[in-house]
Amino acid sequence: MQITLAILKPDVAVNPHIVYAIDKSILRNKFLIIKRKRLRWPKARAEQFYFQHAQRFFYRRLVEFMSSGPIEALILAKRNAIQDWRLLIGPTKVYKTQHTNPNTIRGQFGLTDTRNAVHGADSEESVHEEVAFFFPEFDVG
Numbered sequence: 001m002q003i004t005l006a007i008l009k010p011d012v013a014v015n016p017h018i019v020y021a022i023d024k025s026i027l028r029n030k031f032l033i034i035k036r037k038r039l040r041w042p043k044a045r046a047e048q049f050y051f052q053h054a055q056r057f058f059y060r061r062l063v064e065f066m067s068s069g070p071i072e073a074l075i076l077a078k079r080n081a082i083q084d085w086r087l088l089i090g091p092t093k094v095y096k097t098q099h100t101n102p103n104t105i106r107g108q109f110g111l112t113d114t115r116n117a118v119h120g121a122d123s124e125e126s127v128h129e130e131v132a133f134f135f136p137e138f139d140v141g
Ligand code: ATP
Pocket: 058, 062, 091, 092, 113, 114, 115, 116, 118, 119, 120, 121, 122
């Protein structure tokens, strides 16, 4: 069993119907929801989380968006959770993904390349960092 860290971004977290649909998709795909937390990021928290992108053209837009409304962080567990969650959410860029991977979460619910519904940690190292970022009380082991 492996854990991963997911975020429901503000474009979907504001809508209970979409949160419900994503939850169904998570469970249908045999992930366990270990922990979840609904919160709002002050800009400084979003900047900290995405500091690796600080030089990218979309950084300000991303920080503004991620601090514009509620988000939900989830710890999900499954065998191959990191890879399987990335497959279930689909590629980053929504306009393309709507055509190439329409059944993924981003393909169904993403709005733009920035407002792309969800996040998924991309490595075990990221999972450790991101779980500590959202759930300092959780012992990853
Ligand atoms: P995430 O880290 O959210 O799972 P990712 O690993 O698929 O996404 P990254 O390259 O790490 O993608 O980018 C982080 C986030 O920055 C993306 O999820 C998206 O919201 C935004 N982003 C990335 N590329 C672009 C782009 N070309 N234009 C606009 N926004 C972008």
